Amino acid sequence: MTRTRPFLLAAALLASTALSAFAGEADDQIKAPVLRAAVNVTGEIVRVGDLIENAGVAANVAVYRAPDLGTTGVLPAAQVVAALRSHQVIGVDVRDIKEVAVTRLARAIDAKEISAAVAQALDHRNGLGDAASLNVSFDQPVQDLKFDASTSGALAPTNVRFDPRSGRFDISFELGHANGTSPTKLRYTGTAIETVEAVVLTRNMDRNEMIRSGDLQTERRPRADLGGAEPASRELAVGMQMRRPVRAGQPLKATDLAKPDLVQRDQAVTLIYQTAGIYLTTRGKALESGTEGDVVSVLNLQSKRTVTGRVSGRGQVSVDIAVAKPLQTSEAEIPAPVSVASRLPSSATPKAE
Incomplete structure (x- = not known):
């Protein structure tokens, strides 16, 4: 008996060593669960x-x-570890995590995206412009x-109704x-209104006033505010003068603008007489206002005569000089000489001897 016990003990030790080795090998193959x-x-x-x-086979178990x-x-x-343990999930490595943040993902559609979808559905419908030019308002807050x-996917329109007279839509x-x-x-x-980019006056302006850059600001305005006319651009308006x-x-229309007058009524101007080889200037008084290219009447202060000329610059009026052209005739145009005999009366015709 005394010899058997050491053997059994050794066998037990060998078996324990084998089990430990097997367990270590299994631990290498199965990774421990780690908390996120x-x-x-x-x-x-x-x-x-x-x-x-x-998580292994427990991955699909519902917890929260x-x-x-x-x-x-x-x-x-x-709390998470305790809940997992109640589902027989043990040995979780929590590392240094104190809290677990759980986010439920979602597809969000905000009011701006809805408004854009409505505008796109109305794009060029029943006389409207493109979607970018439409101002959409809803009957109820979106x-x-x-x-x-x-x-x-995107919001797909299935039924679109629009009344161009009232501007109302139902989509x-x-x-x-x-x-x-x-x-x-x-x-x-709701309601959809077509807008345009327009330049708006920052102050009241009278007829013939010159427009400067500081007199304008750019805004989007309903197209109806322009009464069907084309809006004026900032580039066109600056340097022009008011027609009314x-x-x-108020937004400016292209028809509200006129070229600036280079000559004002009662203004002292320079009269320019110019033709081939001749260039004369004299003082005059404008009897009319005009812009470049306009024909105006001017009083020649030297001759006291009223002449008409074309506005050619600021304070300048050019007068065309009529030059007589020499008569140019061909031999065919010169009349043939008339015989004297043919002009005498028959009684005066000399008789042959």
Whole structure:
């Protein structure tokens, strides 16, 4: 008996060593579960596989209900470990994690995206301009929307109605889902107004006033404010003069502008007489206002005669000089000489001897 005990003990030690070696080999093949600090989920349930890495066969076990769409919930790490333990998930490596943040992913559609979808549905419809020029307002305040992360695609219009007289619209949309569920249906009503980029006066301006850059600012205005006329651009307006009085805050039309007068009525001007080889100037008084190229009447202060000329510059009027051309005739145009005999009366014709 005394010899058997050492043998049994040795056998037991060998068996223990073998089991330890086998266990060590198994530990090398199966990795320990590790807690995650941040978790993203797409559904309504948080599962073991969402919370830890290397969850194994327990990955699909439900643990928590997910937060609301698009929101994040925070759980103490100790609470998470206790919940996992209740589902027979033990030995979780928490590292230095104190809290676990769980975020439920969502498809968000804000009011700006909805407004853009309405404008796109009305693009060039019933006389409207392009979508970018439309100002859309809704009958009810538009709320930001959140859908399940499986929601895909854009808002697709299924029924579009627009009355060009009142500017009212009634549009239905569908929003598809990747998981095969029925699409979400949305409907919006309101008013759409076409706008244009216009230059607006910053002060009241009278007829014939010169427009400077500081007199203008650029705004988007309803096209109806222009009464069907083309809006004036800043580049066109600066340096021009007003054709009519316009109040501050009103958009400028192209028809409101005129070229600046280079000659004002009763202004002292320079009269220029010019032709080939001749260039004369004298003083005059403008009897009319005019811009470049206009024909105006001017009093020649030297001769006291009224002449007409074309405005050629600031304070300058050019007068055309008529030059007599020499008579040019060909031999065919010179009349043939008339015989004297043919002009005498028959009684005066000399008789032959």
